[in-house]
Amino acid sequence: MTAVIFDCDGVLVDSEVLALEIELTSLKEIGLEFDLEVYQKRHLGTTSTEFFREIEADYHAKFDAPLPDSFRQKVGQRYREAFSTRLKIIDGVHDLLSSLDCPIAVASGSSPEGLAVKLAQVEIASFFGKHVYSSHQVKQGKPAPDLFELVSQALGVPPGDCIVVEDSERGIKAAVSASMRAIGFTGGAHCLEGHGDGLIEVGAHAVISQISELKMHL
Numbered sequence: 001m002t003a004v005i006f007d008c009d010g011v012l013v014d015s016e017v018l019a020l021e022i023e024l025t026s027l028k029e030i031g032l033e034f035d036l037e038v039y040q041k042r043h044l045g046t047t048s049t050e051f052f053r054e055i056e057a058d059y060h061a062k063f064d065a066p067l068p069d070s071f072r073q074k075v076g077q078r079y080r081e082a083f084s085t086r087l088k089i090i091d092g093v094h095d096l097l098s099s100l101d102c103p104i105a106v107a108s109g110s111s112p113e114g115l116a117v118k119l120a121q122v123e124i125a126s127f128f129g130k131h132v133y134s135s136h137q138v139k140q141g142k143p144a145p146d147l148f149e150l151v152s153q154a155l156g157v158p159p160g161d162c163i164v165v166e167d168s169e170r171g172i173k174a175a176v177s178a179s180m181r182a183i184g185f186t187g188g189a190h191c192l193e194g195h196g197d198g199l200i201e202v203g204a205h206a207v208i209s210q211i212s213e214l215k216m217h218l
Helices: 016-029 036-043 048-063 070-085 093-099 112-121 146-155 169-177 195-201 211-217
Strands: 003-006 104-108 132-134 162-166 181-185 206-208
Touching (some): 003 146, 036 048, 093 211, 104 112, 104 146, 132 146, 162 211, 169 195, 181 195, 181 211, 195 206
Parallel strands (some): 003 104, 162 181
């Protein structure tokens, strides 16, 4: 039996474009500016812990001072406001989930609390039940295979029978390291030209731009 494991941000919900907007605006306010493509390649798919650790290092390198205490709180508040009012489901996700008759799960770098909010906001939490997993539950987040290995065990499906749908290079690398078939997804509003090429380069078996296309790979 095949199981399908979905990343959340940028695959099920169109949240990455909101996060990018919030992060780049907030960083500019404290004097850090980044090229969009470089920034996205560096941070897409990271956990919040990894993100703030890297930004703290950037800030210290540029200003020889600690990251302002208010930065984390401000970014967190902006996330909550945006996700509660502007978050949209990726087109076709509801129909796809309704049509699948195999085990499915979510495996994301987001916190368990953040995942619960986002999945409930777009009314798809019931499709996954208890099978919603966060990198906070394992020692190492993506690109390490830990999270996908946890999901495989929880579903009772061998890694070789799992298909992972991911929008980030970190996620694709994690799936490949876990000996799973990785499908890259480029349908999120954050995906720039050439995004799919990067996913193929790190091991994606195929790239789809519409979530409905996943059924061709099951």
